[in-house]
Amino acid sequence: MMETLTNDMTVTLSERAARHISNFIAKRGKGLGIRLGVRTSGCSGMAYKLEFVDEKTDEDLVFESFGVKIVVDPKSLPYLAGTELDFVREGLNEGFKFNNPNVKDECGCGESFNV
Amino acid sequence: MALLQIAEPGMSAEPHKQRLAAGIDLGTTNSLVATVRNGIAVCLPDESGRAMLPSVVHYRLDGGVEVGMPAMRAHTTDPKNTILSVKRFMGRGLKDVAHVETMPYDFADTDGMVRLRTVQGIRSPVEISAEVLKVLGARARASLGGELAGVVITVPAYFDDAQRQATKDAARLAGLEVLRLLNEPTAAAVAYGLDNGAEGVYAVYDLGGGTFDLSILKLSRGIFEVMATNGDSALGGDDFDHRLFCWILDRANIDPPSSEDARRLLMKAREAKELLTAADEAPIRLTLSSAEEVNLTIDRETFAQLTEHLVRKTLAPMRKVLRDAGLAPEDVKGVVMVGGATRMPHIQRSVAAFFGQEPLTNLDPDKVVALGAALQANVLAGNRKDDDEWLLLDVIPLSLGLETMGGLVEKVIPRNSTLPIARAQEFTTYKDGQTAMAFHVIQGERELVADCRSLARFELRGIPPMAAGAARIRVAFQVDADGLLSVSAREMSSCVEASVAVKPSYGLSDDEIASMLKEGMRHAGEDMAARALAEQRVEAMRLVEATAAALETDGGLLSAGERKSIEATMAALRKLCAGSDHRAIKQAVTALSRETDDFAARRMDHGIRTALAGQKVDEIQI
Numbered sequence: 001m002m003e004t005l006t007n008d009m010t011v012t013l014s015e016r017a018a019r020h021i022s023n024f025i026a027k028r029g030k031g032l033g034i035r036l037g038v039r040t041s042g043c044s045g046m047a048y049k050l051e052f053v054d055e056k057t058d059e060d061l062v063f064e065s066f067g068v069k070i071v072v073d074p075k076s077l078p079y080l081a082g083t084e085l086d087f088v089r090e091g092l093n094e095g096f097k098f099n100n101p102n103v104k105d106e107c108g109c110g111e112s113f114n115v
Numbered sequence: 116m117a118l119l120q121i122a123e124p125g126m127s128a129e130p131h132k133q134r135l136a137a138g139i140d141l142g143t144t145n146s147l148v149a150t151v152r153n154g155i156a157v158c159l160p161d162e163s164g165r166a167m168l169p170s171v172v173h174y175r176l177d178g179g180v181e182v183g184m185p186a187m188r189a190h191t192t193d194p195k196n197t198i199l200s201v202k203r204f205m206g207r208g209l210k211d212v213a214h215v216e217t218m219p220y221d222f223a224d225t226d227g228m229v230r231l232r233t234v235q236g237i238r239s240p241v242e243i244s245a246e247v248l249k250v251l252g253a254r255a256r257a258s259l260g261g262e263l264a265g266v267v268i269t270v271p272a273y274f275d276d277a278q279r280q281a282t283k284d285a286a287r288l289a290g291l292e293v294l295r296l297l298n299e300p301t302a303a304a305v306a307y308g309l310d311n312g313a314e315g316v317y318a319v320y321d322l323g324g325g326t327f328d329l330s331i332l333k334l335s336r337g338i339f340e341v342m343a344t345n346g347d348s349a350l351g352g353d354d355f356d357h358r359l360f361c362w363i364l365d366r367a368n369i370d371p372p373s374s375e376d377a378r379r380l381l382m383k384a385r386e387a388k389e390l391l392t393a394a395d396e397a398p399i400r401l402t403l404s405s406a407e408e409v410n411l412t413i414d415r416e417t418f419a420q421l422t423e424h425l426v427r428k429t430l431a432p433m434r435k436v437l438r439d440a441g442l443a444p445e446d447v448k449g450v451v452m453v454g455g456a457t458r459m460p461h462i463q464r465s466v467a468a469f470f471g472q473e474p475l476t477n478l479d480p481d482k483v484v485a486l487g488a489a490l491q492a493n494v495l496a497g498n499r500k501d502d503d504e505w506l507l508l509d510v511i512p513l514s515l516g517l518e519t520m521g522g523l524v525e526k527v528i529p530r531n532s533t534l535p536i537a538r539a540q541e542f543t544t545y546k547d548g549q550t551a552m553a554f555h556v557i558q559g560e561r562e563l564v565a566d567c568r569s570l571a572r573f574e575l576r577g578i579p580p581m582a583a584g585a586a587r588i589r590v591a592f593q594v595d596a597d598g599l600l601s602v603s604a605r606e607m608s609s610c611v612e613a614s615v616a617v618k619p620s621y622g623l624s625d626d627e628i629a630s631m632l633k634e635g636m637r638h639a640g641e642d643m644a645a646r647a648l649a650e651q652r653v654e655a656m657r658l659v660e661a662t663a664a665a666l667e668t669d670g671g672l673l674s675a676g677e678r679k680s681i682e683a684t685m686a687a688l689r690k691l692c693a694g695s696d697h698r699a700i701k702q703a704v705t706a707l708s709r710e711t712d713d714f715a716a717r718r719m720d721h722g723i724r725t726a727l728a729g730q731k732v733d734e735i736q737i
Contacts, residue, residue, distance in 0.1 A: 020153075021121070024121060024153040024154060024155060027154075027155045028154045028155065034121060035124070037127075039127075047127075048119060048127075049122075049127040050119045050120070050121050050122060050127060051121060051122045051123065051124050051125070051126065051127055052121055052122070052123060052124055052154060053124065054124050055124070088118060090118065090260075091162075091257060092159070092160075092161075092162065092254065092257040092258040093118055093257065093258055093259065093260045094118060094258075095117075095118025095119050095120050095152075095260075096118060096119045096120070096121070097118055097119070098119070
């Protein structure tokens with residue numbers, strides 16, 4: 001696991017995801033960018049956090065991808081490094097998907113995972 | 116694999132605990148479902164990208180059920196089993212439904228709500244609406260990737276208890292949990308975020324396919340109150356299409372066209388109308404079945420002139436609704452446009468001219484109600500942090516009260532109270548030794564029982580005999596979150612109790628509800644006079660009866676002259692009671708009570724002397 005971290009310590013967006021996020025933030029009327037994080041919970045141990053950002057702390061790391069700011073707290077970064085956030089459509093459903101190289105296995109639903 | 120949505124800061128849901136919620140606009144002509152995704156309310160389209168689902172249900176001979184576009188196609192081939200606009204039947208009895216004879220349906224002869232005989236058996240409007248809701252529910256589940264925590268469904272502001280209950284029953288039948296029913300104009304206002312804005316009065320102009328509704332909403336402390344509603348249940352965008360269709364027939368010199376040609380020409384008329392929203396002119400080209408060519412062009416100005424009378428028809432209800440609410444056009448802070456027909460530029464112009472301001476049009480008028488419902492559903496499902504800024508918006512459409520002496524209505528729960536609600540009021544006995552009391556539960560805005568609607572009657576028996584006015588009877592009204600009323604009465608000293616649960620009524624039509632509301636406002640002045648008269652009569656009769664009883668028992672305390680004078684005043688009062696001058700009655704009541712003051716004092720002295728006679732001082736308890 002540690003190898004992936006040293007290889008690539010950034011978090012990125014796919015172009016499609018960035019386009020949708022810019023659009024959502026514009027419609028929402030406010031927001032610095034988007035926060036990606038992990039926390040412990042769920043059926044496989046970890047769960048993703050995906051939120052709008054109105055305030056960031058000094059500790060937060062900020063990446064930028066296609067003009068969208070991505071905020072990650074330092075504790076989450078090891079679990080997310082190298083992740084690309086994508087926006088996908090599956091039938092009628094649409095939403096964001098984490099392409100995370102750190103994940104060993106995830107629960108069937110993909111809402112929680114293990115590293 | 117679940118796809119994630121962006122949450123508000125700090126509001127990321129636990130895995131598998133995301134509360135999916137949707138808002139449903141269950142319309143007469145079309146229905147929509149919407150949700151809040153990534154912080155934005157959006158309507159959910161079907162597989163072919165269409166958000167609007169025609170509210171049409173077709174019961175097929177082979178046992179299948181079709182909803183929406185496929186059902187629409189069956190309308191011409193199998194009208195008896197294809198139900199359009201079922202919303203008109205929700206919570207209605209057969210006698211409430213207008214123009215039954217012109218409908219292609221086979222109505223079953225039943226009590227209560229109307230029922231339709233179809234190839235698949237007898238179906239109630241609740242079951243038919245449930246078919247539409249099932250499709251929307253399935254679409255929401257597929258789009259959100261999970262089970263729904265609940266839905267908010269919109270209903271017209273004038274819907275009564277029975278219609279609201281029927282809507283809830285339909286949702287339950289469709290397997291949907293109803294978080295709340297929301298008034299359509301309120302939903303539209305919520306979609307525009309007016310609930311977060313300044314307090315004030317807003318107008319909602321809703322011109323749908325076949326109905327026109329105008330509502331005046333008042334926002335105060337985050338709650339929308341429906342102040343007045345008006346409209347025309349036979350005016351809508353379809354009338355504009357039809358007017359243009361007639362113009363085409365006239366211009367192209369077409370003799371009565373075949374029904375197939377008529378259908379196609381009507382489609383062309385609708386297309387042209389829609390084109391004129393953005394373009395200055397629209398072509399109308401069609402080859403008829405007779406190989407005849409129709410080749411016309413209509414410009415915006417001509418179309419506006421053709422349909423001017425229809426636009427004017429919406430202005431009369433606007434003036435009326437404002438008068439009902441006691442407002443002038445300039446008191447209105449904002450105007451919300453709802454319904455696809457409000458896209459027509461000349462409608463927007465005349466609404467702007469009427470209110471002296473540009474109406475709000477930046478949201479899609481077809482979707483605005485569903486979007487507002489989705490926002491409300493999102494809050495009720497617990498997906499927003501600042502829940503407390505949002506208040507409950509479900510309200511009672513008509514006041515609930517009790518009949519009191521003289522045929523007056525004592526309102527216990529006023530109209531527009533938010534649900535659920537409980538209110539209690541104390542009443543007392545009218546006569547000495549009265550051991551029973553009859554309660555008559557009333558719904559309506561007028562002051563007299565005769566002008567309101569009777570909901571239920573019940574009796575409280577076993578009240579211990581007491582002097583008039585001594586018993587304390589507490590009557591509690593309770594309306595639960597489902598809009599169902601129960602009333603209980605309890606005598607406080609003996610705790611005897613009686614209660615009644617009021618079942619939803621099926622007797623009131625939309626027009627009746629709307630007209631009851633209007634009547635209440637229009638007759639406010641004469642109602643107050645009628646109320647004053649009835650109150651004075653009750654007061655007068657009470658005094659006359661009490662005086663007569665006193666003369667009977669203690670007449671000996673008076674001289675013959677005094678007695679005669681009191682009797683004369685009583686007779687005069689009785690006579691005035693038969694008339695309708697409440698001020699004269701009041702004066703006579705005052706005169707009689709002044710005249711009997713001295714008599715009353717003497718009776719009291721006499722009473723005390725009798726009570727004290729033959730008793731020792733230490734036996735007297737005060």
